[in-house]
Amino acid sequence: MRTLKVFTLGSSRFCSTTLLQRLASYSRNSKSMIQSHPHRGGKQKFDRKSSATIVLLSFSTTIATSLCLSPTSNEAYNEKGNAPQQFTQDDNIDGINTPGWVKESKSTKAKCSIHHTEDTSVKSEKFNAMKSKFYEVRLESFPDQMKVCDRKLHIEDTNDLVQTDEVDTSNQLLHNTLIVLPDLLSTEECEMLVQDAERILEEKKRNNIGKGVKTESWTIYSSFESRCQKVMKRILENVVLDFIEARLPQVDRLLFRDHEVIPKGMPMEYYWDDPVVIKYKAGNMLAPHTDDRDLTIVVPLNPLRDFPLDGGGTRFWIEGTTPELADDDSGVSLKPNCGSGILFNGNITHSGNSVVEGTRFVLMTSITLDEDDEVDYDEYDDEENP
Numbered sequence: 001m002r003t004l005k006v007f008t009l010g011s012s013r014f015c016s017t018t019l020l021q022r023l024a025s026y027s028r029n030s031k032s033m034i035q036s037h038p039h040r041g042g043k044q045k046f047d048r049k050s051s052a053t054i055v056l057l058s059f060s061t062t063i064a065t066s067l068c069l070s071p072t073s074n075e076a077y078n079e080k081g082n083a084p085q086q087f088t089q090d091d092n093i094d095g096i097n098t099p100g101w102v103k104e105s106k107s108t109k110a111k112c113s114i115h116h117t118e119d120t121s122v123k124s125e126k127f128n129a130m131k132s133k134f135y136e137v138r139l140e141s142f143p144d145q146m147k148v149c150d151r152k153l154h155i156e157d158t159n160d161l162v163q164t165d166e167v168d169t170s171n172q173l174l175h176n177t178l179i180v181l182p183d184l185l186s187t188e189e190c191e192m193l194v195q196d197a198e199r200i201l202e203e204k205k206r207n208n209i210g211k212g213v214k215t216e217s218w219t220i221y222s223s224f225e226s227r228c229q230k231v232m233k234r235i236l237e238n239v240v241l242d243f244i245e246a247r248l249p250q251v252d253r254l255l256f257r258d259h260e261v262i263p264k265g266m267p268m269e270y271y272w273d274d275p276v277v278i279k280y281k282a283g284n285m286l287a288p289h290t291d292d293r294d295l296t297i298v299v300p301l302n303p304l305r306d307f308p309l310d311g312g313g314t315r316f317w318i319e320g321t322t323p324e325l326a327d328d329d330s331g332v333s334l335k336p337n338c339g340s341g342i343l344f345n346g347n348i349t350h351s352g353n354s355v356v357e358g359t360r361f362v363l364m365t366s367i368t369l370d371e372d373d374e375v376d377y378d379e380y381d382d383e384e385n386p
């Protein structure tokens with residue numbers, strides 16, 4: 001049996017059968033459990049494959065309005081250092097050009113296209129999975145620049161993808177594709193999450209708990225106030241999963257394949273892996289790594305003006321590039337504005353770029369399937385639907 005894991009943001013207060021039922025309706029034929037992942041990595045390279053614990057969550061409500069992705073150029077700031085200009089037109093992205101918030105390297109290029117569905121039958125004012133605009137950034141290699149990569153890599157004839165000899169990644173969810181979802185969170189919500197994260201970090205410092213205290217390059221926040229928790233659960237239920245179902249049916253199918261329906265009334269448990277917010281101060285970075293999960297979403301929480309744009313952002317390498325081979329000369333950096341989420345296949349090697357000065361906050365969550373976990377559903381009574 002396969003197990004669905006949603007590595008996510010929230011505490012035990014979120015636990016309910018709602019998400020399970022919802023996931024059951026997503027997957028139609030699915031039997032899913034939701035699990036948390038147990039740890040985060042710091043500055044060092046790290047392994048995230050250690051054992052998972054079970055967490056069941058529920059999600060609610062809605063969010064998001066206008067499009068706002070920011071260019072990576074410092075010229076975007078006005079004299080007062082106010083918010084960078086907003087992209088409100090599609091003309092920055094014509095399906096071939098690379099927009100300002102995507103920075104290519106010598107060996108990797110990014111092809112960006114914008115997707116927008118007009119479905120007038122849906123009336124939501126806020127984020128609407130059917131109507132919302134999203135960007136698809138495809139990672140491609142510059143074939144003539146391959147020398148920057150290790151000899152182990154070669155170029156596939158068909159599509160110029162850089163692959164290791166050993167790994168076939170062509171069946172991955174979102175193969176070499178990064179999805180940027182604008183406006184998952186409003187600026188106010190981002191600020192609220194950052195403030196709460198700072199408060200918790202201070203508390204941990206005072207009490208001398210948590211690795212985040214030592215370096216501040218990362219930390220796990222476990223006790224967000226309830227309005228922050230609401231915001232976080234909304235990201236998953238009303239945005240990410242809705243979005244996947246509505247706009248990425250192929251991903252939806254792959255993610256939920258082979259699942260059976262989850263019984264209602266299944267008891268809920270949530271152990272650990274509480275909300276994950278990463279704080280980067282000057283010199284902090286997250287080394288190239290894979291999340292080893294099917295999908296990850298990263299949402300920057302503070303404005304780009306809070307740190308110089310020669311640092312910060314999330315860098316991605318073409319599939320098949322292992323963390324050991326990932327270097328700053330290759331890959332593509334994405335710096336969407338705060339509140340916009342980057343959704344990607346967690347097997348893509350990526351990093352949190354070093355922050356040169358100032359501070360950067362991101363919120364992170366993942367979704368994956370785990371074929372190894374066995375769950376005995378027979379022990380759960382169907383309380384709500386006898």
Ligand SMILES: O=C(O)CCC(=O)C(=O)O
Nearest residue numbers: 298313314351352362364
């Ligand atoms: O900071 C980022 O943009 C990346 C964060 C990340 O990769 C992670 O949390 O696993």
Ligand SMILES: [Fe+2]
Nearest residue numbers: 289290291350
């Ligand atoms: Fe990551």
